[in-house]
Amino acid sequence: MTKPIDPELLEAMAQHRTSRRRFLGMGGIALGGLAMGPTLLAACSSDSSSSGGGSSDGITVLNWPLYIEGDEPSTSATLKGFTSSTGIKVDYRNSIDGNESFNTKYQATLEKGQGIGADLIVLTSWNAAAYIGANLVQPFDSAAFPNKKNVISRLANPSWDPGRANSIPWAVGQTGLAYWPDKVGGKITDVNAIFDPKFKGKVTILDEMRDTVGLTMLGMGANPATGTTAQMLAAVDKIEKARDAGQFKKVTGNSYTEDLAIGDTWIAVAWSGDVAQLQADNPGLEWVIPSQGGMLWVDNAMIPVGAKNPEGANKLLNYVYDPAVAGPLYESIQYIPPVTGATQYMTATAQASPFIVPPATPPLYEFDVISPEAAEEVERAFVAATEQ
Amino acid sequence: MTAAAAPSRFRRPRRENDGDDSGVSARRWFTPWLLIAPGGLWLLIFFVVPLFSLGRLSLQDGGLSNYSTVISDNSTVIIRTFVYATISTLAAIIIGYPLAYVIATKGGKYKNLFLALVILPFFVTYLVRTLSWKILLFDNGPVVGILQSIGILNDNQGILGSPFAVVAALTYNFLPFMVLPIYVSLEKLDRRLLDAAADLYSSPARAFRKITLRLSLPGLFAGTLLTFIPAAGDFVNSELLGSDRTVMIGQIIEKNFGKEFFRPELSALSFMLMAMILVGVIVYARLLGTEEIA
Numbered sequence: 001m002t003k004p005i006d007p008e009l010l011e012a013m014a015q016h017r018t019s020r021r022r023f024l025g026m027g028g029i030a031l032g033g034l035a036m037g038p039t040l041l042a043a044c045s046s047d048s049s050s051s052g053g054g055s056s057d058g059i060t061v062l063n064w065p066l067y068i069e070g071d072e073p074s075t076s077a078t079l080k081g082f083t084s085s086t087g088i089k090v091d092y093r094n095s096i097d098g099n100e101s102f103n104t105k106y107q108a109t110l111e112k113g114q115g116i117g118a119d120l121i122v123l124t125s126w127n128a129a130a131y132i133g134a135n136l137v138q139p140f141d142s143a144a145f146p147n148k149k150n151v152i153s154r155l156a157n158p159s160w161d162p163g164r165a166n167s168i169p170w171a172v173g174q175t176g177l178a179y180w181p182d183k184v185g186g187k188i189t190d191v192n193a194i195f196d197p198k199f200k201g202k203v204t205i206l207d208e209m210r211d212t213v214g215l216t217m218l219g220m221g222a223n224p225a226t227g228t229t230a231q232m233l234a235a236v237d238k239i240e241k242a243r244d245a246g247q248f249k250k251v252t253g254n255s256y257t258e259d260l261a262i263g264d265t266w267i268a269v270a271w272s273g274d275v276a277q278l279q280a281d282n283p284g285l286e287w288v289i290p291s292q293g294g295m296l297w298v299d300n301a302m303i304p305v306g307a308k309n310p311e312g313a314n315k316l317l318n319y320v321y322d323p324a325v326a327g328p329l330y331e332s333i334q335y336i337p338p339v340t341g342a343t344q345y346m347t348a349t350a351q352a353s354p355f356i357v358p359p360a361t362p363p364l365y366e367f368d369v370i371s372p373e374a375a376e377e378v379e380r381a382f383v384a385a386t387e388q
Numbered sequence: 389m390t391a392a393a394a395p396s397r398f399r400r401p402r403r404e405n406d407g408d409d410s411g412v413s414a415r416r417w418f419t420p421w422l423l424i425a426p427g428g429l430w431l432l433i434f435f436v437v438p439l440f441s442l443g444r445l446s447l448q449d450g451g452l453s454n455y456s457t458v459i460s461d462n463s464t465v466i467i468r469t470f471v472y473a474t475i476s477t478l479a480a481i482i483i484g485y486p487l488a489y490v491i492a493t494k495g496g497k498y499k500n501l502f503l504a505l506v507i508l509p510f511f512v513t514y515l516v517r518t519l520s521w522k523i524l525l526f527d528n529g530p531v532v533g534i535l536q537s538i539g540i541l542n543d544n545q546g547i548l549g550s551p552f553a554v555v556a557a558l559t560y561n562f563l564p565f566m567v568l569p570i571y572v573s574l575e576k577l578d579r580r581l582l583d584a585a586a587d588l589y590s591s592p593a594r595a596f597r598k599i600t601l602r603l604s605l606p607g608l609f610a611g612t613l614l615t616f617i618p619a620a621g622d623f624v625n626s627e628l629l630g631s632d633r634t635v636m637i638g639q640i641i642e643k644n645f646g647k648e649f650f651r652p653e654l655s656a657l658s659f660m661l662m663a664m665i666l667v668g669v670i671v672y673a674r675l676l677g678t679e680e681i682a
Contacts, residue, residue, distance in 0.1 A: 250630075252627070258628075262523075262527075376649045
């Protein structure tokens with residue numbers, strides 16, 4: 001009468017997949033912290049600085065989940081190798097669950113020029129640009145970080161940080177489409193499939209403005225890396241109309257993976273790292289960078305002001321930017337290595353993976369680092385279009 | 389309703405003392421304050437101060453216009469939130485009252501077992517409880533399959549993403565908060581009153597209405613507050629089981645509070661939510677006449 005639940009599915013659901021932004025709830029922590037006002041915020045963060053990262057012979061790294069082998073610092077080959085070759089201990093915490101929650105927690109303290117108990121932080125380009133602009137981070141020391149020259153050329157010279165003086169990519173991921181070919185009836189190559197009425201109610205889009213608006217712009221023939229605010233707003237408008245027509249099952253953050261895993265979602269705007277993991281359990285699931293192109297996002301490592309051991313942080317980045325170290329690291333975490341030559345140190349399987357070595361075409365675009373005013377305008381329109 | 393009862397109990401001894409307060413020992417005056425101090429301090433630091441800070445934040449940038457902006461921008465979401473919270477509270481009463489009644493009056497030696505069963509789901513995390521609904525209710529799953537085969541749902545209709553899923557999950561998640569206070573008030577009900585009513589030729593239905601129901605109103609009131617308030621502020625159920633058409637106020641706040649430019653407006657929205665709940669509770673208390681009962 002009814003289909004029994006697939007045990008693999010149960011497992012997939014039971015397994016809590018934490019991806020770039022840690023799931024729900026964590027926002028609540030940010031909320032609570034903010035409500036207490038700057039004074040208490042400062043108190044909280046000075047507390048964290050005394051509790052960790054204090055000793056000058058070690059370094060403290062705040063990073064996103066799944067950005068180190070096995071998501072487990074104690075067994076990470078990269079960190080172990082770094083400590084044994086330099087003697088510097090690494091207190092690595094995979095505690096960053098979102099740019100906005102990070103800002104809520106730490107920005108006020110950094111603005112006062114105080115340390116946050118971290119020697120290295122990792123933020124997405126648009127946010128990293130703001131930190132650099134506000135002098136909340138300090139430049140690298142080229143003597144301790146000579147391998148900086150190994151950064152891949154397309155990411156070597158962003159407009160917001162010429163010559164990568166203050167920031168260096170830690171992880172580079174893609175936003176594309178994940179879909180079930182058996183449900184949509186074949187292959188999908190056009191990004192506008194997410195707006196196709198045939199799939200009404202079976203599509204999820206991400207609540208991250210830059211991902212969803214960027215892909216929509218590509219479908220409209222605009223370039224998200226150079227587009228105008230008007231083009232971005234036109235894309236938001238298109239999203240709003242589709243939402244009003246019931247096109248989307250959900251506009252969501254990380255929880256899209258659950259609906260996708262159980263097959264309730266047919267097509268999802270998805271992050272490459274999530275799909276790499278989902279495919280391990282769901283071989284039928286397809287990943288595609290649409291013919292018009294996909295989105296690229298970059299999380300950048302920076303040394304915040306007030307860091308106790310900037311020297312050690314430079315050395316860690318230098319170690320990671322050694323292609324022989326980067327190869328196995330990025331093979332393990334399944335993101336595009338930002339280090340020239342790293343792929344040579346990967347297995348053939350990894351070299352063939354579209355998550356690690358995306359083909360040259362279709363192209364990938366990084367969403368333009370627009371002015372805070374423009375970002376606010378588009379964000380507001382996006383929230384109104386997708387939530388209110 | 390201890391909360392409502394407490395002030396009146398405080399007032400009474402003080403009124404007695406009013407006549408000769410020169411004779412009141414310092415300790416007698418001091419003790420209640422000492423007892424209040426830990427809770428009061430806690431509330432001051434973790435409730436009043438953040439609330440004040442939130443209020444100040446809500447007036448930044450746009451000032452009072454933040455309030456009108458959030459109301460007009462989120463009117464659909466606000467109405468939806470209160471409709472969902474109201475329906476799930478009513479559903480919790482309809483399900484919870486008979487349950488509490490049966491446990492309290494017919495539970496016998498199994499009372500504690502039944503109560504434990506009511507609380508049992510709470511041994512599982514809120515998130516996992518809600519996530520497990522997804523396994524039950526997904527489009528290709530058993531529940532939807534059965535409902536489709538007996539014709540309640542169309543072949544391409546599902547449950548997940550619908551308002552029904554969200555309201556049902558809200559009801560489920562807050563049901564114990566309804567059952568327990570009602571149970572407590574029914575448990576301590578003096579059965580002899582019902583015997584007396586019967587002796588005076590009252591029908592059981594009338595006795596229930598005049599005695600049982602009236603005396604359990606404080607429990608019902610407490611249960612309603614404990615269900616309605618968290619339901620109105622909830623952001624998990626709709627995020628996990630709903631769709632972009634079931635967005636609740638809590639979700640808007642949770643998703644956007646990190647965006648700096650949104651904070652003043654969202655603080656205003658939080659205040660609006662609180663004010664609206666407060667008004668709702670006061671109206672409800674009036675309708676129920678709870679002050680007299682407590």
